[in-house]
Amino acid sequence: MRYITYLVIGIFFGIIMFKSEAASWFRIYEMFNFGSFHMYGIIGSALVLGVTGVQLIKRKNIKPLDGGEMSLQPKNKSVARYLIGGTIFGLGWALAGVCPGPIYVLAGAGYISILIVLLGAVLGTFLYGLIKDRLPH
Amino acid sequence: MEYIYEPWPWYVAGPLIALVMFILLLIGKQLGMSSNLRTACAAVGAGKASDFFKFNWKAERWNLMVVLGAAIGGFIASTYLSNGTVKINPRTAQQLSDDYNIKSAGKAYLPTEIFAAENLADPLNIVILLIGGLLVGFGARYAGGCTSGHAISGLSNLQLPSLIAVIGFFIGGLVMIHLLYPIIF
Numbered sequence: 001m002r003y004i005t006y007l008v009i010g011i012f013f014g015i016i017m018f019k020s021e022a023a024s025w026f027r028i029y030e031m032f033n034f035g036s037f038h039m040y041g042i043i044g045s046a047l048v049l050g051v052t053g054v055q056l057i058k059r060k061n062i063k064p065l066d067g068g069e070m071s072l073q074p075k076n077k078s079v080a081r082y083l084i085g086g087t088i089f090g091l092g093w094a095l096a097g098v099c100p101g102p103i104y105v106l107a108g109a110g111y112i113s114i115l116i117v118l119l120g121a122v123l124g125t126f127l128y129g130l131i132k133d134r135l136p137h
Numbered sequence: 138m139e140y141i142y143e144p145w146p147w148y149v150a151g152p153l154i155a156l157v158m159f160i161l162l163l164i165g166k167q168l169g170m171s172s173n174l175r176t177a178c179a180a181v182g183a184g185k186a187s188d189f190f191k192f193n194w195k196a197e198r199w200n201l202m203v204v205l206g207a208a209i210g211g212f213i214a215s216t217y218l219s220n221g222t223v224k225i226n227p228r229t230a231q232q233l234s235d236d237y238n239i240k241s242a243g244k245a246y247l248p249t250e251i252f253a254a255e256n257l258a259d260p261l262n263i264v265i266l267l268i269g270g271l272l273v274g275f276g277a278r279y280a281g282g283c284t285s286g287h288a289i290s291g292l293s294n295l296q297l298p299s300l301i302a303v304i305g306f307f308i309g310g311l312v313m314i315h316l317l318y319p320i321i322f
Contacts, residue, residue: 012206032311087306088279103273108209128275
C-alpha cells in the first residue's frame with residue numbers, strides 16, 4: 001500500500017515536470033540564457049509556498065501522519081562540497097539539459113537517448129562513492 | 138480539446154511542485170530526485186566497492202517507486218497531454234539555430250539534433266549525453282542533492298548550504314552555456 005502511494009506521487013510529479021516543460025532541454029537552455037521567466041517562475045512560486053508552508057509546519061509543530069518527525073533536518077555546514085559539487089552538477093545540468101527528475105520522466109516519454117544520460121548519472125554517483133574520501137567536503 | 142495539450146504556466150507548476158513536497162513531508166519523507174541513484178548503486182552491490190553504498194538501501198526503496206512513477210507520469214503526459222513541442226523565446230530559438238545549428242526549437246520537446254535516436258550515430262552526441270549525465274550524478278552526490286533536493290526542499294527550509302549549492306548550479310550552468318557551448322557545439 002505504501003508503495004502505491006509513492007508510485008502515485010511519482011506519477012503526479014512526472015506529469016508536472018513534463019507539462020510544465022521543466023523536463024525540456026530547450027527550457028533549461030533558455031533559463032541559462034535568461035530568455036524567459038518561466039523556469040524562474042516555477043522555482044520561485046514553489047519556494048514562496050514552500051518557505052511559507054515549512055515555517056507553518058515548524059511554528060505549529062505539525063507532525064507527519066504516522067506521528068514521527070518531519071524530514072527537515074538542517075544540512076551539514078560546509079562551503080566546499082556545496083559550491084564545488086553544485087558547480088559540477090550545474091555543468092552537467094546545462095550540458096545534458098536535464099536534472100535527475102526529468103531523466104526518468106523523459107525515459108517514460110520514450111526518449112531512448114536519455115538512457116545514456118541515466119547511465120552517466122549512475123556512473124557519476126558510483127565514481128563519487130569511490131573517491132569521496134579524497135575530495136574536500 | 139486543444140487546451141489539454143497546452144503547457145502548464147509557471148504559476149500552476151510551481152505550486153504543484155510545492156504540493157508534492159508537502160505530501161512527501163506529511164508521510165515522513167523529503168523531496169529529492171537524485172538519492173535514488175545511490176540507492177540503485179547500493180541495490181546492485183556497489184557496497185563491495187565503497188562504504189558510501191553500504192547502508193540500509195531497502196529502507197530507501199520508496200524513492201525507486203517515486204522515480205518509477207515519474208517515468209509513468211512522463212509516458213502519460215507525453216502520450217495523452219502534449220503535442221510534443223516546446224515554444225521558447227524566439228530570440229533564444231534564433232540564436233540556437235544561428236550559433237549551433239539546432240533548429241528544432243518549437244518543433245520538438247528535446248532538440249532532435251542531439252536526442253533523436255538516429256543521431257546517436259554521431260559519437261559526439263553520445264559523449265555529450267554520457268558526460269552530461271556523469272557530471273549530474275557526480276555533482277548531485279558531492280553537493281548532497283539536486284534541483285529538487287536543494288533548490289526546492291532545501292531552500293524551502295531556508296538552508297544556507299542549499300543556497301550555496303544552488304549558486305553552484307548556476308555558476309556551472311552559466312559557464313557551460315556561455316563559455317563551453319561555443320567550443321563543444
